[in-house]
Amino acid sequence: MNEMRGHSAGRLRGPMKRNSGKSSCTRASIGDKIPRRNHSDACQYHMQASKKDKHPFDHWYTPTWRGKDNNLQHGTSADQRGSKNNFNLTESDRQSIMEARNAIGVLRRLPPRMSTEDLKAFLAWFQSHNGTIDTESMDIVTFPAPEGGRGAIAIKDIPEGHTLFTIPRSLTLSTRTSSLPSKFGLDAWKQLRLHEGWAGLILCMMWEAARGPSSEWSEYFAILPAVFDTPMFWDNADLEELKGTSVVEKLGRDDAEKDYNEKVVPAVQVRPDLFAPKDIPTYYSLHTYHIMGSRILSRSFNVEKSELEEDQENTTVNTSIGSGMDVDPQEGGDEHDGEVQNKHVVEQVEEEEEEEEEEEDSSDIAMVPMADMLNAQYEMENAKLFYEETELKMVSTKLIKAGGQIWNTYGDLPNAELLRRYGHVDLLPLSSGGKGNPGDVTEVKADILVTLIKERHPELSPEATQERIDWWLEEGGDDTFILEFDFEIPPALASLTRLLLLSSVEWEKGREKGRPPKPKMDSEILAIVRDALERRLHEYPTTLEEDELMLSESVSLNKRHAIIIRGGEKRILLGTLERVKVQLEKDKASSGTTKNKRKGGDDRSPEAKAKKSRR
Numbered sequence: 240m241n242e243m244r245g246h247s248a249g250r251l252r253g254p255m256k257r258n259s260g261k262s263s264c265t266r267a268s269i270g271d272k273i274p275r276r277n278h279s280d281a282c283q284y285h286m287q288a289s290k291k292d293k294h295p296f297d298h299w300y301t302p303t304w305r306g307k308d309n310n311l312q313h314g315t316s317a318d319q320r321g322s323k324n325n326f327n328l329t330e331s332d333r334q335s336i337m338e339a340r341n342a343i344g345v346l347r348r349l350p351p352r353m354s355t356e357d358l359k360a361f362l363a364w365f366q367s368h369n370g371t372i373d374t375e376s377m378d379i380v381t382f383p384a385p386e387g388g389r390g391a392i393a394i395k396d397i398p399e400g401h402t403l404f405t406i407p408r409s410l411t412l413s414t415r416t417s418s419l420p421s422k423f424g425l426d427a428w429k430q431l432r433l434h435e436g437w438a439g440l441i442l443c444m445m446w447e448a449a450r451g452p453s454s455e456w457s458e459y460f461a462i463l464p465a466v467f468d469t470p471m472f473w474d475n476a477d478l479e480e481l482k483g484t485s486v487v488e489k490l491g492r493d494d495a496e497k498d499y500n501e502k503v504v505p506a507v508q509v510r511p512d513l514f515a516p517k518d519i520p521t522y523y524s525l526h527t528y529h530i531m532g533s534r535i536l537s538r539s540f541n542v543e544k545s546e547l548e549e550d551q552e553n554t555t556v557n558t559s560i561g562s563g564m565d566v567d568p569q570e571g572g573d574e575h576d577g578e579v580q581n582k583h584v585v586e587q588v589e590e591e592e593e594e595e596e597e598e599e600d601s602s603d604i605a606m607v608p609m610a611d612m613l614n615a616q617y618e619m620e621n622a623k624l625f626y627e628e629t630e631l632k633m634v635s636t637k638l639i640k641a642g643g644q645i646w647n648t649y650g651d652l653p654n655a656e657l658l659r660r661y662g663h664v665d666l667l668p669l670s671s672g673g674k675g676n677p678g679d680v681t682e683v684k685a686d687i688l689v690t691l692i693k694e695r696h697p698e699l700s701p702e703a704t705q706e707r708i709d710w711w712l713e714e715g716g717d718d719t720f721i722l723e724f725d726f727e728i729p730p731a732l733a734s735l736t737r738l739l740l741l742s743s744v745e746w747e748k749g750r751e752k753g754r755p756p757k758p759k760m761d762s763e764i765l766a767i768v769r770d771a772l773e774r775r776l777h778e779y780p781t782t783l784e785e786d787e788l789m790l791s792e793s794v795s796l797n798k799r800h801a802i803i804i805r806g807g808e809k810r811i812l813l814g815t816l817e818r819v820k821v822q823l824e825k826d827k828a829s830s831g832t833t834k835n836k837r838k839g840g841d842d843r844s845p846e847a848k849a850k851k852s853r854r
């Protein structure tokens with residue numbers, strides 16, 4: 240899937256990946272002198288292994304295709320939770336949900352609840368527009384909210400490589416398929432920079448929604464969520480619960496609002512013929528902008544142009560940033576009767592991904608009806624979207640047993656990113672004990688190390704330290720380090736710490752050679768890392784024990800999500816800290832032995848001593 244900074248983009252590549260929010264290569268600046276740059280959205284991560292159980296064929300299932308009322312409710316919103324979830328909503332949660340519903344209820348095509356009728360109308364629309372779905376193999380159902388809400392299941396065993404449904408490219412909604420950019424005029428569109436980032440697609444979606452039944456995507460809009468559990472919509476008190484995590488600084492609300500004010504508002508004002516003034520407070524409001532942005536963030540795919548579209552490139556809107564889930568190109572599609580084998584999945588290396596990211600085209604960001612019905616869970620992916628010249632295909636990538644959920648992948652993101660983009664978290668058994676997301680990560684900013692070293696070594700000149708920091712960053716060094724559940728210290732963290740402690744002679748030598756120090760972990764480095772991890776833990780307002788206690792009590796959904804996220808991050812910090820402390824103890828013990836030896840002390844066995852005296 241795609242990158243989502245506010246609603247301006249990052250991107251992804253490879254098989255249907257959304258941009259992972261974890262990275263071992265985040266960078267910002269250290270200290271005050273360099274403006275912060277955050278590359279975390281551009282970087283790919285290493286996955287952690289973990290196995291999860293498939294969802295059982297449970298009593299809640301009733302088929303959609305066969306016309307029974309399956310009690311479908313509004314997909315991902317808090318609506319479901321009122322009746323079916325394990326979370327206890329407080330009165331204030333209910334109040335804010337009602338307020339949000341009232342705010343959006345004015346929008347004809349942004350219904351606060353999705354009905355079974357809407358879903359049926361959507362399916363009829365999908366099929367009548369040449370979408371195909373194998374209704375003998377799969378169905379759309381409603382899972383309990385913590386398991387994904389609306390999603391798809393196999394109703395019989397589905398072999399690997401089976402096409403579950405196909406979507407004509409013309410049914411996807413993007414700046415390429417909406418007629419708004421050409422009506423607006425491509426030059427004017429570019430002048431307002433609507434071809435950059437997500438603002439153009441958001442405006443297209445606002446416009447299509449405002450058209451009501453005249454829009455080709457009217458039935459699709461009717462089933463899209465209009466209430467989100469993402470922190471973009473949290474109040475300050477709830478956001479405070481995320482203190483210590485990186486979620487808040489990555490929200491990008493200000494950037495999104497800047498785009499709205501600088502691109503969308505002028506566009507709407509300049510063309511009253513396209514954007515009816517009476518619709519501005521509803522369809523073109525900032526709130527609607529955030530709703531559409533959140534829909535893109537949580538549901539869009541990156542759909543590269545077909546060859547035909549490439550050929551027509553000169554007449555299309557050229558954009559520069561990608562979006563959501565990526566779609567795999569399918570090799571030899573037709574020859575294989577639409578079936579895709581795993582060997583067709585194009586493996587792409589990290590570097591290639593980064594390069595392509597730079598080149599990505601924001602007209603690739605597309606809403607893909609039906610494909611966005613699939614939920615995801617850490618390492619559970621069993622279906623992926625592939626593209627061909629004229630259509631996209633959702634194809635099983637593994638055998639899916641009858642009753643099993645059909646899972647897409649969102650990139651096995653850490654919980655902080657899942658919450659930020661999708662509004663949910665993964666809570667699975669961890670190999671190190673307890674529950675959480677095995678893909679979680681914790682960020683440690685280099686600033687913590689710099690401060691600690693300054694405190695421990697007041698004799699170091701601030702100018703000399705800054706000089707080394709500048710060099711480190713210029714050489715492409717990280718200023719944020721990512722810890723994972725393997726509890727390893729990132730080598731770059733050790734290297735930077737050593738760099739800051741080098742004598743002036745060593746520093747000059749290293750600089751001449753253009754080489755940072757080796758990431759050797761001696762006792763001094765370990766002690767600094769230990770203190771840095773302890774300091775990092777203090778950035779959270781609570782301890783892990785306090786969090787666990789809170790989770791056993793009745794808390795609001797937002798607070799629950801925040802506690803789960805900070806709990807995962809703290810587990811990683813504590814596990815890493817423990818490992819560092821053990822190593823320090825070992826070093827101490829062995830240096831004690833060395834000292835004894837130096838002092839002439841000899842704690843070897845009498846046999847060993849006798850051996851030595853013979854030499």
Ligand SMILES: C[S@@+](CC[C@H](N)C(=O)[O-])C[C@H]1O[C@@H](n2cnc3c(N)ncnc32)[C@H](O)[C@@H]1O
Pocket residue numbers: 313314315316384385386387388389390537538611612613614615616660661662663664
């Ligand atoms: C691409 S949509 C998937 C379909 C969605 N459930 C629906 O009702 O239309 C992504 C949204 O589904 C929900 N979701 C997906 N996977 C989930 C999971 N494992 N647990 C909880 N919610 C999940 C989240 O609300 C997320 O924003």
